Amino acid sequence: MLPRETIATAQIPDGEELTLVSHGRDFIIMLGRDELMGTRMQYSEEQLAVLTLAELRAAQPRVLIGGYGMGFTYRAALAAIPEGGKVVAAEIVPEILDWARGPLAELSGDCLDDPRGEVVICDVAALIDDANDGTCAKFDAILLDVDNGPDGIVRDANYRIYSKTGLGKARDALNPGGILAVWSAAPDHKFTRRLKDAGFDVQVREVRARPNNKGPRHTIWFARKL
Template sequence: MKPWVPLGRAPIPGSKDDLLLWRREDEFSIRISGYVSELMNSRQHASEEALATYAVPLIADRDAAHVLVGGLGMGFTLAAALHSAGPDATVTVAELVPEVIDWNRGPLGEAAGFPLHDARTCVHVGDVSALIRASARRFDAVLLDVDNGPEGMTQSGNDWLYKPRGLAAIQAALRPGGVLAVWSVEAVPRFTTALERAGFDVDVRRARAREGKGAWHTIWVARSPQ
């Protein structure tokens, strides 16, 4: 088997760590400096796709639906959101690390089929939290795959998203009856409680990392009031 080849390194704003992009033949890996385990791998993306396929069909029949994807990663959630959305939809993807966008426009884009090339895609370079706070009744669905879920790895500032004030801001950014979907590497029961207290109707689901095998990840699909 051929060795891993480094393709890129990018500082994570607000963190002492860097993101590292590696490639081995047709396989890609994104890692965080200082951590042994991978952050993501192009052969394990079923749960990232499920984040979109569980949520976007619930609002796909709306005229000119607008979906926000928090975290570009390897592009699999974005690609699945585009696949589930209508032809007149807009899918905005917010990515904090500019180099990740460059990677997805370059060789890494092969993994998910270059979803950044889709005319319905809008790219926001910056913190998804700030975008949410600046939005009022703008989105029909918000999909969050940020820092491994409510138990973050790299940025303590991401915790705000999953706490009462963050959930209230998401409610305000959603149109009536909109959907919030959140990906997590593990189950976090207190987050279910937080969603319910924030007024969401919550469905806790699971998805495998790979189709039919691999680790189980948790996805919350939460409907806001009509």
């Protein structure tokens, strides 16, 4: 069995420690003993962007992504964004970008230099607030992959994102017909109800972690602003 090698660590603000490890040719970001993401199972995170962008009505959509991580959702959004569109990712751990340009440079490619995208070191909730108070333009899609799901919180401050108030703020930060898409490692029927109560039309899809219908089943909520 191949050993896991620790490459780097980083502290989540007001949270636990992240560890970047290599396992043969693969890379994994760990939170304690739990795997947050890895290069062997990235398909569902890519589909978070692909499936959302396929449903957008805007000709030149503005897309906000909560969490850069290993960049799976970010790169998929850049690949699918129509001409004139913009992708903004909020990442709260600065070292994540150091990893992207360092040990994960081959995986990252040139995505961090793509003029259609921008990675901002901040809480995604702050950019949602900016859209609501007019500091920045509203979004056509908000993609959230900052935790393992509404019931798998990585950082206590993120609870507000999935609360009724937080979902209302996300709804208000969207243009008419915009979509809030949320990735989760597991289903959560209470969260589905919360989205509906917040004024969204909700579709829930199950997506495998790997292509060809392989790997664990992950959940994505697609909540359209009415």
